[in-house]
Amino acid sequence: MSKKILVPIDISEMELTQQVIPHVEAYAKQDDATIHFLAVIPDYTYFASYGLGYSSIAPDVKEREAAAMESLSDIIAKFSLPGDRIEKHMVSGTPKDHILRLADDINADVIILASHRPSMSTYLLGSNAAAVVRHAKCSVLVVR
Numbered sequence: 001m002s003k004k005i006l007v008p009i010d011i012s013e014m015e016l017t018q019q020v021i022p023h024v025e026a027y028a029k030q031d032d033a034t035i036h037f038l039a040v041i042p043d044y045t046y047f048a049s050y051g052l053g054y055s056s057i058a059p060d061v062k063e064r065e066a067a068a069m070e071s072l073s074d075i076i077a078k079f080s081l082p083g084d085r086i087e088k089h090m091v092s093g094t095p096k097d098h099i100l101r102l103a104d105d106i107n108a109d110v111i112i113l114a115s116h117r118p119s120m121s122t123y124l125l126g127s128n129a130a131a132v133v134r135h136a137k138c139s140v141l142v143v144r
């Protein structure tokens, strides 16, 4: 069976994505791998806790999800990959939880992610990267 690569994308941090592109392209060439991109957008229960009714923000949520999907597609277009081997996933919630869950669901062979935002230079691993490295059942490539 062909390999499955999971590539979590923070759509607000293009610099992080730039770092992983050559690595994803190299891995994708092996065994005709399928590349699963995942963008997690922030959970809206946070906004609800400020007393905004869910119904009043619901249209906004839909708009934001549509915009996020568009950003994800634009980002994926920067990778040189065969279109028929790309899968897109987008969910709302906590990035690390969804990255680990999707890795299990698709039975990923490897997760490829960047270590942290350049602005957070005191940390060698960001919070999501650290949780993925610690808890993933498959191999993880942390790009520095």
Ligand code: ADP
Residues within 6 Å of the ligand: 007, 008, 009, 010, 011, 016, 017, 038, 039, 040, 041, 095, 112, 113, 114, 115, 116, 117, 118, 120, 125, 126, 127, 128, 129, 130
């Ligand atoms: P930092 O804490 O410096 O932002 P992170 O650990 O959050 O570092 O980011 C490292 C990697 O985690 C990113 O390159 C990306 O692969 C993944 N990641 C972070 N946020 C998200 C998100 N919202 N959706 C999908 N992946 C994410």
